[in-house]
Amino acid sequence: MDQQCEVPPPYKLIERNEFLYRKHMKQKEEDIAICECQYDASNPDSACSDGCLNVLTSTECTPGYCPCGMLCKNQKFQKCQYAKSRLFKTEDRGWGLLADEDIKAGQFVIEYCGEVISWKEAKLRSQAYESAGLRDAYIIYLNAYESIDATHKGSLARFINHSCQPNCETRKWNVLGEVRVGIFAKQDIPAGTELAYDYNFEWFGGAKVRCLCGASCCSGFLGAKSRGFQEATYLWEDNDDRYSVENIPLYDSDDDEPTSKCLKAIVPYNNVTIVDRENEELLRSTDDFGSAVLSQPMPIAVEPLNFVPMEISEAKYETTEEDFMYGENSQQKFAPKSAMISRIRSNSACRNYHIDSSPLSKNTSRYPGGKSKFGVRKQVNVKLICERLAMAEARNEIIACEESKKQASAQLDSLYDEIRPFIEEHERDSQDSVSTSVAEKWIEASCCKLKADFDFFSAIIKNIATTPRVQNHVARQADGAVNEVMLLENGQ
Numbered sequence: 001m002d003q004q005c006e007v008p009p010p011y012k013l014i015e016r017n018e019f020l021y022r023k024h025m026k027q028k029e030e031d032i033a034i035c036e037c038q039y040d041a042s043n044p045d046s047a048c049s050d051g052c053l054n055v056l057t058s059t060e061c062t063p064g065y066c067p068c069g070m071l072c073k074n075q076k077f078q079k080c081q082y083a084k085s086r087l088f089k090t091e092d093r094g095w096g097l098l099a100d101e102d103i104k105a106g107q108f109v110i111e112y113c114g115e116v117i118s119w120k121e122a123k124l125r126s127q128a129y130e131s132a133g134l135r136d137a138y139i140i141y142l143n144a145y146e147s148i149d150a151t152h153k154g155s156l157a158r159f160i161n162h163s164c165q166p167n168c169e170t171r172k173w174n175v176l177g178e179v180r181v182g183i184f185a186k187q188d189i190p191a192g193t194e195l196a197y198d199y200n201f202e203w204f205g206g207a208k209v210r211c212l213c214g215a216s217c218c219s220g221f222l223g224a225k226s227r228g229f230q231e232a233t234y235l236w237e238d239n240d241d242r243y244s245v246e247n248i249p250l251y252d253s254d255d256d257e258p259t260s261k262c263l264k265a266i267v268p269y270n271n272v273t274i275v276d277r278e279n280e281e282l283l284r285s286t287d288d289f290g291s292a293v294l295s296q297p298m299p300i301a302v303e304p305l306n307f308v309p310m311e312i313s314e315a316k317y318e319t320t321e322e323d324f325m326y327g328e329n330s331q332q333k334f335a336p337k338s339a340m341i342s343r344i345r346s347n348s349a350c351r352n353y354h355i356d357s358s359p360l361s362k363n364t365s366r367y368p369g370g371k372s373k374f375g376v377r378k379q380v381n382v383k384l385i386c387e388r389l390a391m392a393e394a395r396n397e398i399i400a401c402e403e404s405k406k407q408a409s410a411q412l413d414s415l416y417d418e419i420r421p422f423i424e425e426h427e428r429d430s431q432d433s434v435s436t437s438v439a440e441k442w443i444e445a446s447c448c449k450l451k452a453d454f455d456f457f458s459a460i461i462k463n464i465a466t467t468p469r470v471q472n473h474v475a476r477q478a479d480g481a482v483n484e485v486m487l488l489e490n491g492q
């Protein structure tokens, strides 16, 4: 058939999301965010441009409430202010979308519209489409509970293909109380260029598809970084086309496993901050030269319990002053604890959070011999410190702070247990796997823990610096009675 006459398989073009299993949310008046922009006729950018508080928080202004009124420029989703684009047939990836005008970096290109469905429904539909032989997948994640399915109904955004080196990206915006997904230009895009974004954050499974984006950094498969993909192992023959749904049994060892090997090569675990309770150390994956590497904006490291945030170099130490803090031979005193890894990452709009946990074995990075390259952390020996401080007030302060620190740890521990099933259910490599309220609870508990740690160590440092020490400590250890006398002598 002549390519010019060919048309894509039928679907209904829509410019607004359609809600099937629930009603479109109505924005409550108290939830309306009103910016502080003041329109200045000599400066057209004054009407809700880059500096607008709503723009900065990825929220569209609500008509009738924006101080700039009709001149407000921050209603692009609502007004369908898309860049010009055009459908075209690619050689090997079905249909695609071209820029039909020059597009500027950061510009809103188009909204990804479709049917908003529950996460469960998305799973069922995805399986049904696959069984029915539909090869192109159009379901993307919206949030932890919902997806957008553009298979039957959608905007032109449904034709945008994946690239491992994309010129566009998805961003989530709050529009009149609903989250909506927009495609935005990552760079200047000249007219006639194919538009593409990285599906990895959005991919909802479907048949496993070989990526034909042609980028030098190509990861090989669509959605290769998604959890669903990594859990399965897929087999391709060299002459297979880009689709495959054939699972092969897991190999006995990692080394025998071709896909996992490939994924290790293409999906560096370098964006994970890990706290390993087993040895109470902060680990990050390392590059070939042994340096810590962070490929993404630094995630917030969420420290689990009983973590002593005092990094001491591994170099041999000799001073007895350290023993004062940690006790003699404290380096050998680490009790093995169960491993726990956690991470919270906020997306670019700092609104939606992702709590992730991954198998420790994949990510830990050690020097030969099982040593951490980030050095050893030592337990502070409170009992020892208190024994040597001559003032009861100082000792009590340290003990009280230690108690608060323990309570904050326990609080974080129980919160972790509470939300762990939720994380496991929704865990995947996406921007929004845990609801904001859960993430906020976690962040609050983490902050309390950090504050308790800080107060504890400050109390120790302050009291060591300002409190007289017990005279003749050895004598005190040897003879409790002498000890009591000395404390009395010191005015206790």
Ligand SMILES: C[S@@+](CC[C@H](N)C(=O)[O-])C[C@H]1O[C@@H](n2cnc3c(N)ncnc32)[C@H](O)[C@@H]1O
Pocket (backbone or CB within 6 Å): 008, 092, 093, 094, 095, 096, 135, 136, 137, 138, 158, 159, 160, 161, 162, 163, 206, 209, 210, 211, 212, 213, 222, 242
């Ligand atoms: C959202 S649709 C994109 C539009 C699609 N090409 C079409 O013809 O309707 C996603 C599907 O396009 C194909 N696709 C997109 N990007 C691809 C790529 N880089 N390599 C191979 N196939 C791709 C895959 O079949 C995928 O399931």
